[in-house]
Amino acid sequence: MKESRPPFDLGRLKVGVLALQGSFQEHLAVLTGIGVQAVEVRLPDQIHDLDGIIIPGGESTTIGKLAVDFDLLEPLRNFGKKKAIWGTCAGAIFLSKDAHRNQPLLELMDITVDRNAFGRQIASFETELDIPALEVINSTPAPFPGIFIRAPLITAVEGEAEALAKLPDGRIVAARQGYLLATAFHPELSGDDRVHRYFLHLIQESSGR
Numbered sequence: 001m002k003e004s005r006p007p008f009d010l011g012r013l014k015v016g017v018l019a020l021q022g023s024f025q026e027h028l029a030v031l032t033g034i035g036v037q038a039v040e041v042r043l044p045d046q047i048h049d050l051d052g053i054i055i056p057g058g059e060s061t062t063i064g065k066l067a068v069d070f071d072l073l074e075p076l077r078n079f080g081k082k083k084a085i086w087g088t089c090a091g092a093i094f095l096s097k098d099a100h101r102n103q104p105l106l107e108l109m110d111i112t113v114d115r116n117a118f119g120r121q122i123a124s125f126e127t128e129l130d131i132p133a134l135e136v137i138n139s140t141p142a143p144f145p146g147i148f149i150r151a152p153l154i155t156a157v158e159g160e161a162e163a164l165a166k167l168p169d170g171r172i173v174a175a176r177q178g179y180l181l182a183t184a185f186h187p188e189l190s191g192d193d194r195v196h197r198y199f200l201h202l203i204q205e206s207s208g209r
């Protein structure tokens, strides 16, 4: 794993990982490895003092339903209007404004997603991704190992949102909108912490530091 220079005092950051369902432990482990305080989030009153929130992969319908049951929908929406949120896979679906299905969404990002876009045969695969945006964390230009597990595609990026990574055929698999980040793949499973460090950079920007 390539070391990159910390953008600012990472030890002072507190990042929450939505822990309703899915691969939240893996995100907590990467954040802790970087030296950030990382906490599980299940209740609305656990959000107010966080600097950023990660919504993990899992099953977006389940995460959405549990977020409704735990009264987290509005608190997360309000948080995302000012501060940084990153959704991986199911989390990216949950951040989107449209997933072509009737399921609870945060609708924070001006992106449309196509769930389970890769079909059954190749539902899970790994491929190298070029993510030029990682330059801001002094990353090496090495490709990023993209791990896709029953992943969505980002089929439309509109308004303030911009594409950050594409497959070789041009299909979009990562997007950013201000301090909001969506990745169709799973950086927390890749053994490469550069996208986590990029998210910490977005948190730094959101705090004006």
Ligand code: GLN
Pocket: 056, 057, 058, 059, 060, 061, 088, 089, 090, 091, 093, 115, 116, 149, 150, 151, 152
């Ligand atoms: N297929 C899942 C969904 O549609 C996402 C899979 C994942 O998060 N790895 O919600």
